[in-house]
Amino acid sequence: AQTVTQSQPEMSVQEAETVTLSCTYDTSESDYYLFWYKQPPSRQMILVIRQEAYKQQNATENRFSVNFQKAAKSFSLKISDSQLGDAAMYFCAYRSAGRKGGATNKLIFGTGTLLAVQP
Amino acid sequence: EPEVTQTPSHQVTQMGQEVILRCVPISNHLYFYWYRQILGQKVEFLVSFYNNEISEKSEIFDDQFSVERPDGSNFTLKIRSTKLEDSAMYFCASSEGLWGRNTEAFFGQGTRLTVV
Numbered sequence: 520a521q522t523v524t525q526s527q528p529e530m531s532v533q534e535a536e537t538v539t540l541s542c543t544y545d546t547s548e549s550d551y552y553l554f555w556y557k558q559p560p561s562r563q564m565i566l567v568i569r570q571e572a573y574k575q576q577n578a579t580e581n582r583f584s585v586n587f588q589k590a591a592k593s594f595s596l597k598i599s600d601s602q603l604g605d606a607a608m609y610f611c612a613y614r615s616a617g618r619k620g621g622a623t624n625k626l627i628f629g630t631g632t633l634l635a636v637q638p
Numbered sequence: 639e640p641e642v643t644q645t646p647s648h649q650v651t652q653m654g655q656e657v658i659l660r661c662v663p664i665s666n667h668l669y670f671y672w673y674r675q676i677l678g679q680k681v682e683f684l685v686s687f688y689n690n691e692i693s694e695k696s697e698i699f700d701d702q703f704s705v706e707r708p709d710g711s712n713f714t715l716k717i718r719s720t721k722l723e724d725s726a727m728y729f730c731a732s733s734e735g736l737w738g739r740n741t742e743a744f745f746g747q748g749t750r751l752t753v754v
Contacts, residue, residue, distance in 0.1 A: 552741060562727055564681070564745035610681060614741070624669060624733065625683040625694060626743060 521546045523613050525629035532601045533637050539586075540596045540632045542611030550616035553587065553594045554626070559607040567609070570594065572616070598634075606636040640664045644730050644746035651720050651753055659715045659749045661730030670713045671731040671743065672705065674698065681729065687713065720753045727751075 522545045532538035544553070555567040570578045570587050577585050582602075586595045598605055611629040643662040651657045663670050672684040685695040687705055704716045713732075717724055727750050731743040 556745075561747065562750075563747040564729060564731075566742060566744075569742065612681075624686055624741065624743075625671070625696075626673070626681075627683070628681040630680045 521548070521551075521613050521615070521627050523611055523627050523629040525611055525632050527632045528630070529633045529635070531635045531637060532598070532605075534601055534603060536601055537597060537599045538601055538634065540598075540609050540611075540634065542594045542596070542629055544592050544594065544611070544613050546592070546613065546615075548615055552614045552616060553585075554612040554614070555583070555585070555594075555596045556610045556612060556628075557605075557607045558610060558631070559604075564610070568596065601636050603636050603638060606634055608633050640744075642730055642732055642744050642746035644728075644749050646749060647747065648750045649752070651751070653722060653753055654719050657717050657720055657751065659717075659728050659730075659751070661713045661715075661746055662711055663713055663730065663732030664734075664744055665711070667732035667734050667744075669693075669733045669735070670705075670707070671733075672715045673729040673731065673745075675727045675729065675748075676723075677726070684715075684728075717751075720751075722753050725751055725753045 524543045551572045553570045557565045557567050568580045568583050582599045584597045608631045610631045612626045645660045670687040673681050675681045683696050685699045686693045702718045706714050727748045729748045730746040733743045
């Protein structure tokens with residue numbers, strides 16, 4: 520079974536600085552997707568960034584980028600130029616690509632990292 | 639921008655009562671999901687639904703739970719006889735497909751269920 524581990528329950532960053540949130544996962548599959556979701560105080564889950572495991576290039580979305588290390592099963596999120604609106608719970612999630620019969624499209628989430636942004 | 643809509647935003651129910659949580663997925667999406675988040679804990683998968691049947695469910699999704707797409711637009715989660723431990727935030731999500739770019743799951747804003 521796949522697992523996702525986020526070892527940092529809480530992180531803090533100064534406004535305009537850069538912060539990196541860690542995520543490791545365990546799987547025997549070779550094809551899968553990885554995601555970072557943001558959950559602000561409103562509790563809605565918002566997709567921040569996604570990475571396909573077959574792509575070597577790290578995904579980037581504006582101020583958000585990932586460091587995907589497939590061999591190490593590591594998937595960290597870097598937030599550059601942090602803003603007050605980035606304060607939220609961040610969840611790392613895994614999804615099987617399931618191309619070889621029996622696709623499973625459920626997301627497996629980590630326990631989350633609560634990010635505080637200091638003005 | 640299309641979005642997943644959930645109602646109500648907050649539901650309080652007495653233990654043992656039935657409760658129905660409602661969701662309107664994005665209109666061209668074919669795959670629907672329910673997830674649960676107990677306060678302070680991680681988000682857990684409950685069930686996925688495709689082509690009018692359950693495609694996968696977790697061990698949490700026991701006989702007390704059921705899902706339905708009654709009218710082609712709504713997607714509901716029913717809990718037959720609520721327990722205190724069912725208190726949680728319930729998220730509905732939908733995705734267009736299984737492969738490639740359209741695998742992204744869009745989440746609703748959640749329904750907070752409180753069982754008293």
